[in-house]
Amino acid sequence: MALNIESGKTRACPAGLIFDIKHYAVHDGPGIRTTVFFKGCPLHCHWCHNPESISPDRELMLMPNRCARCGDCVRACQYQALAQKEDGEVVADRSRCTLCGDCERACQREAISLVGREMSLEDIVAEVEKDRIFYDQSGGGVTLTGGEPLFQPELAEALIDRLHQAGIKVALDTSGYAPAEVFLRLARKSDLILYDLKVMAESQHKKYTGVSNRLILRNLKALDKLGRPIWIRFPFIPGVNDGQENLKAIADFLLELKSVKMINVLPYHKGGVEKFHRLDRDDEFEIFEPPSQALIDSVLNYFKERGLVAKQGG
Ligand code: SF4
Ligand code: SF4
Known part of the structure; x- marks a missing residue:
């Protein structure tokens, strides 16, 4: 279920819950980058590639393809949250799981884990500083993504400030679904905004993401006035947003803006599907x-013909 962020309520998370830090990324902004994945997202896109990013809490992930079916995790669990089927496959009763992490520590094969790590600002900065040489050489930097970085705004803002003090450029990758005041404060501090635009018809947006796109479009217009460079990210999903009406509405909207430098077309792939199984959440996605x-x-070609700079991936 999508969380209501329009009320202005966001997750207070001074330490921050991060589910991954990816080094040497080349698709999340210019140059070579380090991408910091914030856990928690107020949207629930049916095609999500990172379904483990949506819940704002840690969660158990099983990876059957790595599992030796040894049963060590089941024996380590004091809460009877894990069991093995006759064929040895491990199954979880998530209602009993306390997220204690004993199973993760017991597993020799990294076949069961808790997604999401509490990290302090200093932990994150130390991790991304390792890549500094690549930023300097390639014109790269750090990208905050998720999940939704604006869902943990205190941490995101502190991180942007710290990285700037260290001379590192920051891109903010966002759905734009955040209270305007929070969104604009962080956008003003970012060097580049990667902004998702998925579906223009409000009813379709609600159907496929769980939330209205009114706030997102309003925030994009307000962002445009700041003059920060914007790269639009368009996740392209046949049957959802490939209709001519939607493409035209996107182009019409973007051509009214002054700060959009590019639209990145991001073709759907099935990379998230296996993760739906690992999280026991197949029924929540398509x-x-x-x-x-x-x-x-x-x-x-359509976007280019309309006068936009369009690129596959990015
Ligand atoms: S401990 Fe790891 S390898 Fe062994 S059954 Fe559990 S998940 Fe599988
Ligand atoms: S995290 Fe703890 S409670 Fe949950 S399954 Fe693992 S050992 Fe059991």
């Missing part, structure tokens, strides 16, 4: 067909 290259090219 499986779509990835677009053909011809379809991707036709969308890119």
Whole structure:
């Protein structure tokens, strides 16, 4: 279920829950980057590639493909939250799980883990500082993504400030679904905004993401006035947002703005599907067909013909 962020309530998280830090990323902004994945997102996109990012809490993830079916995790669990089926497959009763982490520590094969790590600002800065040489050489920096970085605004803001003090550039990758005052405060501090635009019709946006897009479009207009460079991220999902009406509405909207430098078309892939199983959340997501290259090219060409700079990936 999507969380109501329009009320202005966001997760207070001074330490911060991070579910991954990816080094040497080349698709999350210019140059070579380190991408910090914040856990927790107020949207619930049916095609999500990182379904483990949505819950604002830690959660148990099983990875059957790594599992030796030894049963060590089951024996380590004091709460009878794990069991083995006859064939040895480990199954979880999540209602009993206290997130104690004993199973993760017991597993020799990293086949069961708790997604989400409490990290202090200093922990994160120390981790990203390791890549500093690559930022300097490539014009890269750090990208805050998720999940939704604006869902943990105190940490995101403190991190942007700290990285800037260290001379590191920061890109903010956001759905834009955040209270305007929070969103604009952090956007003003960021060097680049990667902004998701998924579906223009409000009813379809609600259907596929769980929330209205009114706030998102309002925030994008307000962001445009700040003059910060914006790269639009368009997750391209056939059957959801490939209709001519939607593409036209996106182009019409973006052509009214002054700060949009590029639209990145991000073709749907099935990378998130296996994770739905690992989290026992298959029923919350849908499986779509990835677009053909011809379809991707036709969308890119359409945006280019309308006068936008369009690129696949990015
Ligand atoms: S301890 Fe690890 S490898 Fe052994 S059954 Fe549990 S998850 Fe599988
Ligand atoms: S995190 Fe703790 S309670 Fe949950 S399954 Fe693992 S050992 Fe059991």
